[in-house]
Amino acid sequence: xxxxxxxxxxxxxxxxxxxxxxxxxxxxxxxxxxxxxxxxxxxxxxxxxxxxxxxxxxxxxxxxxxxxxxxxxxxxxxxxxxxxxxxxxxxxxxxxxxxxxxxxxxxxxxxxxxxxxxxxxxxxxxxxxxxxxxxxxxxxxxxxxxxxxxxxxxxxxxxxxxxxxxxxxxxxxxxxxxxxxxxxxxxxxxxxxxxxxxxxxxxxxxxxxxxxxxxxxxxxxxxxxxxxxxxxxxxxxxxxxxxxxxxxxxxxxxxxxxxxxxxxxxxxxxxxxxxxxxxxxxxxxxxxxxxxxxxxxxxxxxxx
DNA sequence: ACGCCTACCTGCTTGC
DNA sequence: TGCAAGCAGGTAGGCG
Numbered sequence: 001x002x003x004x005x006x007x008x009x010x011x012x013x014x015x016x017x018x019x020x021x022x023x024x025x026x027x028x029x030x031x032x033x034x035x036x037x038x039x040x041x042x043x044x045x046x047x048x049x050x051x052x053x054x055x056x057x058x059x060x061x062x063x064x065x066x067x068x069x070x071x072x073x074x075x076x077x078x079x080x081x082x083x084x085x086x087x088x089x090x091x092x093x094x095x096x097x098x099x100x101x102x103x104x105x106x107x108x109x110x111x112x113x114x115x116x117x118x119x120x121x122x123x124x125x126x127x128x129x130x131x132x133x134x135x136x137x138x139x140x141x142x143x144x145x146x147x148x149x150x151x152x153x154x155x156x157x158x159x160x161x162x163x164x165x166x167x168x169x170x171x172x173x174x175x176x177x178x179x180x181x182x183x184x185x186x187x188x189x190x191x192x193x194x195x196x197x198x199x200x201x202x203x204x205x206x207x208x209x210x211x212x213x214x215x216x217x218x219x220x221x222x223x224x225x226x227x228x229x230x231x232x233x234x235x236x237x238x239x240x241x242x243x244x245x246x247x248x249x250x251x252x253x254x255x256x257x258x259x260x261x262x263x264x265x266x267x268x269x270x271x272x273x274x275x276x277x278x279x280x281x282x283x284x285x286x287x288x289x290x291x292x293x294x295x296x297x298x299x300x301x302x303x304x
Numbered sequence: 305a306c307g308c309c310t311a312c313c314t315g316c317t318t319g320c
Numbered sequence: 321t322g323c324a325a326g327c328a329g330g331t332a333g334g335c336g
Contacts (some may be wrong), residue, residue, distance in 0.1 A: 003329060032312090060330080079314080079329045113313045115330065179306060188331080195329055238316095244329070265331090284307070288326080 004160070004193030005236025006255065010082055012061065013250030014055040014107075017084045022051045022102040025102045030096040033074075034110065035117040036147055042181065045070065047099070052055040052283055059156050059192035060064045063149075069123040071149040081118030082267050083108045086252050112279035160229050171222040175215040182283045185229070186267040194229065197242055197264045200289045201262045204263045210281070212298045235260070263289040 002010070026044040051067040062082060064072040074082060083092075087104035097118060105236030109118060125279040157173075158165045173191075184190045185199040194202070197300040203210050205228035208221060217225070236242060244265070247282055249255065262272050267280040273292040279290050 006329075061320065075330085077312095079330095111313095111332095112315070113328090172329070177305080183307080186330090197329060242329080285309080286330095 002080065002241075003198050003199070003236070004057075004058055004060060004233050004255065006063060006241035006248055007193075007240075008074065008237050009241045009255060010076070011055050013060050014064070014082060014084070017250060018052050018064075018101065019054050021105075021107075022261070023047055023049070023107070024102050026098040026100070027097055027098045028096070029098075029113055030111075033096040033111065033112065033116060033118055036119040036121065037096050043118075045098055046120055053136035058153055059188060060195070061152075065123075065290065069200050070120050070264040071123055073117075073119045073121065073149070074150055075111070075117045076111070077117070081110045083110055083252055104126060119147075119152065121147050121152060124148050125205035157187070157189050157190050159192055160194065161233060165230075167223055167226045170226045171217075173220065174217055174222060174225075177214040179214055180210060180226075181214055182284060182286070182288055184214050186284070186286065192227070193233070196286050196288075197261065198229070198232050198236060200264050201232040204289075204291060205232060206294060207294050209295045209298050210283050210290055216298065229276055261303040263291065265289065284299050 008029040012064050020054070023046045026124055028044055033039045034043045034181075037043050037046060038199035050070070050072075053065045053067045056063045056065065060075065062074040062076070063075070066072065074080070076082075085106045085108060087106075089106070091106060092110055094110045095108045096111050096114065096116075101107060109116070123135040159168065170191075174184070177190070179187075181203060182199055185202065186195045186196065200210070202225065206216075206224040208225060236255075236257045239255055239260060240249055240253070242257035242261060242264075243254035244258060263278050266278045267289060269276045270276065270296060271278055274291065274293045275295045276291060277288055279292050281290070
């Protein structure tokens, strides 16, 4: 479900609804949801009594900044959702962690497929990551180490909507890679936050074939792709995300962006630009949608 | 670096 | 109707 626009929507909803709220306690019903600290009882103990200062996002992860400087990370993966419920709502069989808030509401982490992970970290080091080249602190040994939020994102690529993500920077990164564009857009260490939906949408908008090798792009191709990536993400946010099946924002409302997608899950339907049918192929084990006419197949090689 | 595979999980849709 | 296969927005780890 969640790519950058969906996660951003969740984070904004939560900022509005739980910033300032205090967590009384937490109940974990699926242990593996808790990534750190382990065991989950320790997580529950350590989060209890914390007040949420503000809510943000990095890549596809929701960040809940606590008053004491620590940060709770929630990676929703495929089916995770953070939902605020009023007191007295019926229990949710898919709730994996329930945070009871002091005002009587619940903050529920719901996750049908159980892929999502929650962590609680000491603050610090996030800024350098957001800026890009993190110094990556490999130092401390397991056991005695203090887990810092910065380490969680040390391997991530740039935020595509950041001002620092310029065409020049994108061009430089692309020029050093020979991988397929689709694969690279999904690679979180190359660029953070893009997933299967928005990768396909951006490539269609930029008229680039998913199998095109990154280092074969001309300057004008890079410029179009840069603009396309940022546009589809911004439009996704404006529409509160794309919803298939179980994605919802923090207030339980689905997003409206699914109907506005040009290629994703539109196999055999007419391309909005040329009217020819959208095709589905598989790239890197992920289903990939494109218009074969608007996004011409890259030629094998040979200069010509 | 790159590509492919398996694993993690459950539910919904499709086809026989 | 029933049942099995195929599909799903994500990512980590292993192998060649």
